[in-house]
Amino acid sequence: MKPLILLAIIAASILTLSLGLFGQDLQQDFESYDQIRDSLDSLYDLEKYAQAIDLIKSVYGLFPEDDFELTRSHTLFCRMAGLYEVCMDVFEAGHKKxxxxxxxxxxxxxxxxxxxxxxxxVVTEDARLREEANKESKTLMEVETPQGYSPDRQYPLLIVLHGGGSSIDRAKKHWHSAKLRNEYIVAFLQSYMHMDLITYGWRTSDQRAQEDIKKIYDELINNYSIDTARVVVAGISAGGSMALDLAINKIIPVAGVFGVCPGKPQDFEPASLDAARRKNVRAYILGGETDFYLSSQNEMAKAFKTTRLKYEQVVIEGLGHDYPEDFSTWIDTALDFLIDYEKHM
Structure with a gap:
């Protein structure tokens, strides 16, 4: 058999096999929405947007509790495929729900x-629905206690704020380490402020959020055995900005603040920084070399230095606006810097 003919047969076989496998994917019984999400992620990476849309259409109704996320993925793939009218059809159908x-x-x-x-x-209706949801939503909290927790001893507290367009569940996937597991009470907070139906965001100088967090802080102190001299507030992106806002503007009393890829809070005045320094508040800023907030982080670091507030800034080579791969190690490193253990043991 001639080489060119053989290559053509092999190529045709591979194409037939791949199409057959994809057809099986459309017809298979997914056991969880996670499996659907994984399939869609793979199709996104391969830029197979039309196939992703076909898959989405084939599984509508399979997992009703994840229907919104599926419609959101539907709009994404329609947008990537340039199907803007269809995308708006999906938006409008979603608005009716x-x-x-x-x-x-x-x-x-x-x-x-x-x-x-x-x-x-479409924009007007989307904003109306979000505004109505925000009227009823609340700032939420979930608490994790360390292994062997006992009310007879006091523990340091880490308050974690998710990033913009995120949630408690997403934050919990990242904020874990040996130190947190064994030594810390960790309180995960979720903003009242919806972005879409299932994700949330923070806005610095937001009085409603600040008041909610004050109440949550008091609830934590009243219900858990916490060493109030060892409280750290932390977060990524918008959550990091909010953490800085809470610490620097004395919304809640903390010993330190850990911002991951944060932007600069709206209220970031030298007088507030100086007051925080006098309270021995420390700051740890972790960012990426290509993070779009890096210039803001550099600006904050300069202000910390000018006001003599004790701080550490780390810029990770090659990292953008994201968690580093070895984030658990960075958590423990930051906490070691932010809290003087010998002073409080």
Missing amino acids: GYFYFIMPGMKKYEPFTEFERFDD
Whole structure:
């Protein structure tokens, strides 16, 4: 058999096999939504947007509790495929179910939609639904105690704030380490402020959020055995900015603040920094070399140095606006810096 003919047969066989496997994927019985999510992630990486849309259509109704997330993925793949009208159809159908998607016309990803007349109505309805949800939502807390927790001894407390467009569940996947597991009470907070239906965000100088967090702090102190001299507030991105806001502006009393890829809080005045320094508050800023907030972090570090507030800034080579791979190690390193254990033991 000639080499070219043989290669053609092999290529055709591979194509047939891949199409057959994909067809099986559409027909298979998924045991969990996680399996669907993994399949969609793979198709996204392969830029097979049309196939992803077909898969989504085939599994609607399979896991009703995850219907919103599936519609959100549907809009993503329609947008990536340039199917803007279909994308708005999905948005409108979702709105009828009470879903909302954080559709902001100023975002670059929505620029192609602005040429469609009905997009303004889609944006307006999305904002209305989000505003109504925010009226009823609350700042939530989940607490994890260390192994062998006993009310007869006091423990340091770490308060963790998720990033923008995130949640408690997502934060818990990242904020874990040997030190937290064995030594710390960890309180995960979730903002009242919806972004879309199932994700949330923080805004610095938000009086409602600040008051909620004050109440949560008091609840923690009253219900758990906490050493109030060893409290650290931490977060990533918008959560890191909010953590800095809480620490520097004395919203709650803390010994230290750990910001991962944070932006600069709205209220970041020298007088507040000086007051924090006098209270011996320390700051640990962890960012990435290509993080779009790096310039803000450098600006904050300069202000810390000027006011003589004790701080550490780390910039990780090659990292963007994200958690580093060895984040557990960085958590423990930051906590060692922020809390003087010998002073409080």
